[in-house]
Amino acid sequence: MASITHPGVGGTPAATESKSHYLNAQTSVASWLFTIDHKRIGIMYLASLTVFFIVGGLFAAAIRLELATPTATFFDADVYNKLFTMHGIVMIFFFLIPSIPAVLGNFLVPLMIGARDLAFPKLNLLSYYIYAIAGVFGVTAILLGGVDTGWTFYTPYSTAYSNSWVFLAALAAFTAGFSSILTGLNFIVTIHKMRAPGLTWFRLPLFIWAHYATSLIMILGTPVIAITMFLLMLERLFGVGVFDPRLGGDPVLYQHLFWFYSHPAVYIMILPGMGVISEVITCFSRKRIFGYEFIAFSSMAIAILGFLVWGHHMFVSSQSMYAGLVFSVLTFLVAIPSAVKVFNWSATLYKGRISFETPMLYVYGFIGLFTIGGLTGLFLGASGADIHFHDTYFVVAHFHYVMVGGMVMAFLCGIHFWWPKMTGRMYNEISGKIAMLLVFLGFNATFFPQFIAGYLGMPRRYWEYAEELHLWNLASSLGAGLLGLGFGLVIVTMLASLFFGKAAGPNPYGAKGLEWTIQSPPTTHNFHEIPVVTEEAYNYDATIEEEEHSGSHA
């Protein structure tokens, strides 16, 4: 996308790479703990997130193990309730919300806009440590015996009835929010102020647009969850009546406050994933993205409309019928920009030169699963149908299609795509593809049966369930085994690449974008000289028959 005047342009032999890069420039422990390099902070996030993902995954495995039979087998009711609560808290607050922004966003936002770091490198490090402290609160709550409120902390159960570590868990969610706010703030300022010369708004990679939209939600929405968690802690600790009707409070007020953040949080999770997809699909189809402006503005539309639909979680909560209708119609409308993106991605393939490397397979997986997740979201936004679906496994299946089928697929897509840039190594293509297929098949086997169980009326958060629902639950539990195997293989593949992977070279996929114009891994300061951008994003030409990409031979 840029005219480049320094070493490391795509296709340059790997031999010209300088030996020094951000990973080996300094190697002491202190050089990591006190680093203000956005790339190292991204790597620290990646390591921490992976640990949380494994912990959350183990909770999920325990849940599916228990649900393999309709009656109690391995855990008693209280343990089971804690398992699904902690699965939710760990996955949402410590994996999904930070995942793409904190890892790929941190690593790539400066690289993609031709900057040497984020606008506030120290704030960036602080955001990591706030996340880490929140993680310590969360892990402490788990080790002390866990929480049993569900990740939603509904009152008055959470404030007056639960005998578990609600305060610590709420404190963890409260604290983690500040990490998001700082990251969002950093991205917004960086994107406004630090773009390379010539990199106008409409030349930005869509990954940047997506992160800009995400950052807006982070700084506007997250304070609300902080306030909510704060009020919840006040009520639980000191009996200040806000939500508990016995103290004169209103439990439905809690739901409004909680979902005012937590619905937009869904878009915090999915928008950056959409950004990843736009980058990867253009690269492997060698095409300019179809409908650049439509995709960019649809991200903004999602960010804005996303703030106005929270009440669709509350159709049967006793919220006014008319409020319910307004939330329902807005929910239908927020689906449109997502549909527009899907159509544009599909059209991007037209007359492309398509190849099927591992990241591209994840793109197909993402589009398919996200489409199912999005469409089933409309079943739930349809107020009349949601009366039945609300709080059943249909909801569980739907949001896993969006969160795992969408977000985790996009996360893995991005991790594979930029892994050579981050580590300088290629992963094994065959093992990467097998892992992707396992994840895709395992995912569908796990979550598709849950749509049926939900439609049949199985409520969520059930430790024991009706005998007639056994088959669908058993299928789901078996699928979870396959899914776990897939994730395991992804981790093994990536770790193995660090030891056995071929050197990647600066641009193994022949991709456009400033991050591919510099060596892999980049130096600490990214660019020897700040590049000047003269082209649009994704200036690919599918009509040119290329040689194999440099990385494939390296």
Add this chain to the structure above:
Amino acid sequence: MEQLRIIPVAATNFATQVDILIWAFTILSIFFLGLVSAILIVFSIVYRKGAKVNRVIKSPDNTLLELTWTILPTFLALGFFCWSAYLFFDFKRMPEGAMEIQVIGKQWMWKTQHPNGRREVNTLHVPKGQPVRLIMTSQDVIHSFFIPAFRAKMDVLPGKYTQMWFEPNKVGSYRLYCAEYCGTEHSLMGGWVHVMEPEDYERWLTEGNVRTAAASTPEAAGERLFAAKGCVTCHAGTSGARGPDLAGAFGTRSTLQDGTEVLVDEDYIRESILYPQAKLVQGFAPLMPTFKSQLREEEIMNLISYIKSLSDMEG
């Protein structure tokens, strides 16, 4: 065979209506998913790397196409919104003349009371072909009353009444669940709803734990409380009474001290019993004491039933 079922039993007309919407949605979803998948697969095969095809593009963007796939789905979405909103209205608006059943949720059981005073726990008997309206509240945390076969669900909250209704059209036994997570035995908080022929229901009502009929209807129990708790001294409509006359008050609008109006419904009466000064009717002094810790949820419901019955007589 039961294990392979993918459509739940539908035992109300509403359930059938909801199913039609859901399946229309499903067909639409399969169409869109199929369309997107077909486009992805066809393009990926035709334009795969190495294929000898014409890749020259005349114009890279196509505004007409963009507008088409923005506007068409918008209209489709709005159509489905209206359809589902229609059903939502149907569910949220209580029918006239429905039979009223009181429901109280508590960790972890459902307690119900029929119009003649018969009580049940974790089961609910209802007649076929007659609208039934549930008036529900919770003694502790939030619960949710869910009968999949009726496609009907409503949260049950502490400190507030919620309502739902259904009109069963098929005799049988259907599962009853709590759908809102409520603690340890959430998944065990449920039972069965038995839909009976009206004659069977009438017979059933008079069996079991009903103490000599009229004395134990909710209204009768409420009337006794009305006298025992002293409500009668101020609220019986005698001249110079210190409280508003409650006969005929239910369902009307009262003017408050600050000039605003309030609908006298279940929630308002409940609030006035527990927090008498919260919404004081114009022309009365704040003299009434709270009955907050003196009445159980069942008793408050019975009082309300009695006050309602005063209006029925007027009307």
